[in-house]
Amino acid sequence: MEQVAEAAPQTTRRRFYLTFIYGLWGVISAALAAPALIYLFLPPRVRRESDWVEAGDITRLQPKTPVEVVFRKNRVDGWKVSSEKQTAWVVKLSDQQVVAFGPQCTHLGCAYHWEERSSDFLCPCHSSVFSVDGKVVSGPAPRPLDRYDTKIENGKLLLGALREPGSQKS
Amino acid sequence: MTWKERMHGWLDHRTGIETGVRNxxxxxxxxxxxxxxxxxxxxxxxxxxxxxxxxxxxxxxxxxxxxxxxxxxxxxxxxxxxxxxxxxxxxxxxxxxxxxxxxxxxxxxxxxxxxxxxxxxxxxxxxxxxxxxxxxxxxxxxxxxxxxxxxxxxxxxxxxxxxxxxxxxxxxxxxxxxxxxxxxxxxxxxxxxxxxxxxxxxxxxxxxxxxxxxxxxxxxxxxxxxxxxxxxxxxxxxxxxxxxxxxxxxxxxxxxxxxxxxxxxxxxxxxxxEWYFLFLFQTLKLFTGPLEMVGTVVLPTLAILALVLVPFVDRGQMRKVTERAFAGAVLCLAAIGWAGLTVAAVVTTPKPAVAEQIDFSQPTDWLQLSPIELAGIGYFRQENCVSCHTVGDGKPKIGPDLASTTIHKTAAWMIQHFKRPAAMVPGSAMPPIQLSDAQLNTLAAFLLKLNARNAVALQSAPEFAAEGALLYQKSQCGSCHMVNGVGVKLGPPLNGLRRRRTEQWVEQHFQNPQALSPGSIMPPYKFTPSEMKNIVAYLFVLPD
Known part of the structure; x- marks a missing residue:
């Protein structure tokens, strides 16, 4: 017992040092690691993808006659913003409803076109056929044509993100 | 031996790491x-x-x-x-x-x-x-x-x-x-x-x-x-x-x-x-003409040499720090010299141009706004719209989020709404805004420009720019001048003004245009000193 009593001030001081050394280094490591993990793993604050791109005047569209529209859209890649050419097939289904289809066949991504004679979309690669409202008529295409979000402002058609049908926003 | 000791022993035997750390x-x-x-x-x-x-x-x-x-x-x-x-x-x-x-x-x-x-x-x-x-x-x-x-x-x-x-x-x-x-x-x-x-x-x-x-x-x-x-x-x-x-x-x-x-x-x-090089920068100014090299090359080289030679010059016996008066004196002199030069450099720093005071680590989308839209931010702040409205991010407040609702409205609708809010939106608790039609139009112009994407960026417009644009708008500068592609080309376009003129010139020109540009049809403007400061600062941050 006597021995322990003698050693006590020495060991408590040592324990005090050790506690502080480990504690402070713990705090420093955490304060460096946490921001580093946040920096590496949290997604950047995105400039929100609410960009609507003007894609022409809808008053010129004839009902049920698709028109291929070319427009430029900004693509944000990290610190780079590049302007890209994109196309859409725009159809006026009724006075209230204008639809813009993505330009690629849903089978393997070939560019399809509008067949005047048969009044449907035909993909030249594997003969997938889509009706004017984008539904699959025949061929290997697994799902209807993708659609851009659309809205109309002052007679101008605005296009948003390209989505698969079903995930469509109303 | 516990398993822990054995593991340590194994590792140390193979790497020597423990003995190393211990040593x-x-x-x-x-x-x-x-x-x-x-x-x-x-x-x-x-x-x-x-x-x-x-x-x-x-x-x-x-x-x-x-x-x-x-x-x-x-x-x-x-x-x-x-x-x-x-x-x-x-x-x-x-x-x-x-x-x-x-x-x-x-x-x-x-x-x-x-x-x-x-x-x-x-x-x-x-x-x-x-x-x-x-x-x-x-x-x-x-x-x-x-x-x-x-x-x-x-x-x-x-x-x-x-x-x-x-x-x-x-x-x-x-x-x-x-x-x-x-x-x-x-x-x-x-x-x-x-x-x-x-x-x-x-x-x-x-x-x-x-x-x-x-x-x-x-x-x-x-x-x-x-x-x-x-x-x-x-x-x-x-x-x-x-x-x-x-x-x-x-x-x-x-x-x-x-x-x-x-x-x-x-x-x-x-x-x-950078601040720690300012003393060198100041030293350069002490030497001009053919002596310039003394400040740029000779002195720094001598200083480094002196540092290297310290242990070869001071070779006496080890003494207590309290007895090293000479070293202390040298250090004090060096510190005073350094501080003096640095202070002199800071004091003689000319006021940085306005453009340098803009924080480009923040979004600067507001620089692209037309004067009417930027002036709208001025009214937006004057009327304290954010006390009831959120703009983009933040906690929902009593009024609607202006970043997402304004897109669907026209300027005419908004102006009617500003004058008699409840007439346009039944049940609205918003008080009517007491501004002239022209001012309401300005406010509407800003709100029309606002969307969820740019809300934060536009709000970071500094006070002087919003105030300057407000004055620009009030003084109808836009009926003769162009800013960011908006306005009339009767007078010179104002983007890039800072390249062509000094701030002082522009201030004098406001007071008496004909004195500086004979034949100019621009009328003189009487601005208060703070107005003058704002509008000149605003014109001088415009992108080129």
């Missing part, structure tokens, strides 16, 4: 060791923080002019935690200079460089120079105006060195101008060459400290030696913690400068070096 920690140090010897460890820690944050910054940084600036803005405005990371790296650099100098000061005061520790001291001097080299090369990497023009001056100074000047200039890739080549050289130095050089020198420095042991003070020879661990390690840890806490707070609180993209044609820019 390192239980090194014998003199009894006089204490708090004054913590600075070396703090400097080493700060170097590691710089390496760590530097590597992380490099993960989001494109090392070419132009892209460098864009990617740094991306780090600061979009990457989560990016602002903090750059803050740590930026202020860490300053802090490292401070701590390295403190370390040297302590060694100098105590005379710890004396025989046989001369080599340790010289390695230390080289490490100081490396620290400054990081500062110099890193300064260019943001590629903003500050970086570019600062480096132009640096390379011009290097060019003045006798004999080697032209070669040095060629080595830095800047015989013609500071450009892509200089940038690549500086970046290469900063991230490829300097770090391993520093690492090697640190290893050498620490090895020499261990070889000769920590310098004892007189009287230590008769007192029992202490162990490095845990007492001195505790002191080092506390000092490191304090330094880190200060650095962290600075990184969070103090704004890290980012100016506009480097513009080699901007001849009005007045370059300033």
């Amino acid at each position: 390192f920690l239980y090194e014998q140090i003199p009894a006089s060791s204490g708090w004054h010897q913590v600075f070396g460890s703090v400097a080493l820690f700060l170097f590691l923080v710089q390496a760590f944050t530097g590597a992380l910054l490099a993960f989001n940084y494109a090392p070419t002019p132009g892209d460098a600036y864009n990617s740094l803005r991306y780090i600061m405005t979009e990457v989560t935690g990016g602002r903090l990371m750059r803050g740590l790296h930026h202020w860490g650099a300053s802090m490292m200079v401070v701590v390295v100098v403190l370390h040297m000061t302590q060694v100098f005061l105590y005379g710890s460089y004396k025989k046989p520790r001369e080599a340790t001291w010289i390695a230390g001097v080289l490490l100081l120079l490396l620290t400054l080299a990081y500062g110099l090369t890193g300064y260019l990497l943001p590629w903003d105006n500050r970086a570019y023009w600062g480096t132009v001056v640096t390379t011009q100074i290097a060019a003045q060195a006798p004999v080697v000047g032209p070669y040095l200039l060629r080595l830095l890739g800047s015989q013609g101008d500071v450009g892509v080549v200089t940038f690549a050289r500086f970046y290469g130095l900063h991230v490829l060459l300097l770090p391993p050089a520093t690492g090697l020198l640190i290893v050498l420095h620490v090895y020499l400290v261990r070889k000769h042991g920590v310098a004892p003070a007189p009287g230590d020879e008769v007192r029992p030696r202490k162990k490095f661990f845990p007492e001195q390690v505790f002191r080092d840890t506390v000092a490191i913690f304090i330094a880190f806490a200060v650095l962290f707070v600075m990184a969070v609180v103090v704004r890290v400068p980012l100016e506009q993209l480097a513009d080699p044609t901007d001849t009005t820019y007045i370059p300033r070096p």
Whole structure:
């Protein structure tokens, strides 16, 4: 017992040092690691993808006659913003409803076109056929044509993100 | 033996790591060791923080002019935690200079460089120079105006060195101008060459400290030696913690400068070096004409030489720090000289142009607004719309979020709504806005421009710009002038005015246009001093 009593001030001081050394280094490591993990793993604050791109005047569209529209859209890649050419097939289904289809066949991504004679979309690669409202008529295409979000402002058609049908926003 | 001991034994037997750490920690140090010897460890820690944050910054940084600036803005405005990371790296650099100098000061005061520790001291001097080299090369990497023009001056100074000047200039890739080549050289130095050089020198420095042991003070020879661990390690840890806490707070609180993209044609820019080079900068001004080289080359070289020679000049016996009056006096003189030169440099700093005060580490979309839209921000703030409306982000308030609702409305609708809110939106609790039709139209113009994407960016427009645009709008400047492509081309377009005229000229021109441009049909304007300040500042930040 006597021995322990003698050693006590020495060991408590040592324990005090050790506690502080480990504690402070713990705090420093955490304060460096946490921001580093946040920096590496949290997604950047995105400039929100609410960009609507003007894609022409809808008053010129004839009902049920698709028109291929070319427009430029900004693509944000990290610190780079590049302007890209994109196309859409725009159809006026009724006075209230204008639809813009993505330009690629849903089978393997070939560019399809509008067949005047048969009044449907035909993909030249594997003969997938889509009706004017984008539904699959025949061929290997697994799902209807993708659609851009659309809205109309002052007679101008605005296009948003390209989505698969079903995930469509109303 | 427990399994833990056995595992330790196994590992030590194969790597020797435990014995190594033990030898390192239980090194014998003199009894006089204490708090004054913590600075070396703090400097080493700060170097590691710089390496760590530097590597992380490099993960989001494109090392070419132009892209460098864009990617740094991306780090600061979009990457989560990016602002903090750059803050740590930026202020860490300053802090490292401070701590390295403190370390040297302590060694100098105590005379710890004396025989046989001369080599340790010289390695230390080289490490100081490396620290400054990081500062110099890193300064260019943001590629903003500050970086570019600062480096132009640096390379011009290097060019003045006798004999080697032209070669040095060629080595830095800047015989013609500071450009892509200089940038690549500086970046290469900063991230490829300097770090391993520093690492090697640190290893050498620490090895020499261990070889000769920590310098004892007189009287230590008769007192029992202490162990490095845990007492001195505790002191080092506390000092490191304090330094880190200060650095962290600075990184969070103090704004890290980012100016506009480097513009080699901007001849009005007045370059300033980093604060720790200001004394050198001021020294240059003392020597003009043929003597200029004294300030740029001779004095700095002599200073470095003097530092290196310290242990060979002061070769007396080890004395107590309190008895080293001469060393103290030299240090005081150096400190006074340094402080005097730095203060003189700060005092003579001309007021930076308005454009330099804009924080480009924030979104600057407001710079692209037309005057009417920017003036709308002025009214928006005057009427304190945000007391009831959210704009983009934030807690929902009593009124609708203006960033998402305004898109579907027209200006006419809005003006009616501003006058009689309940008539347009039944049940609206919004009070009518007491402004003239023209003013309401301005407010509507801003709100129409607002969307969820730019809400935050537009709100960061500084006060003077919103007020200046408001005055611009009120004074109908737009019926003769153009800003950002909006207005009439009767008078000269106002973008790029800062290239053509001085602020003083524009102020006088407002008061009496015909005196400065005879034949002008512009009427004189009587502005109050604060109005004048705002509108001139606004015109001078317009993009070119």
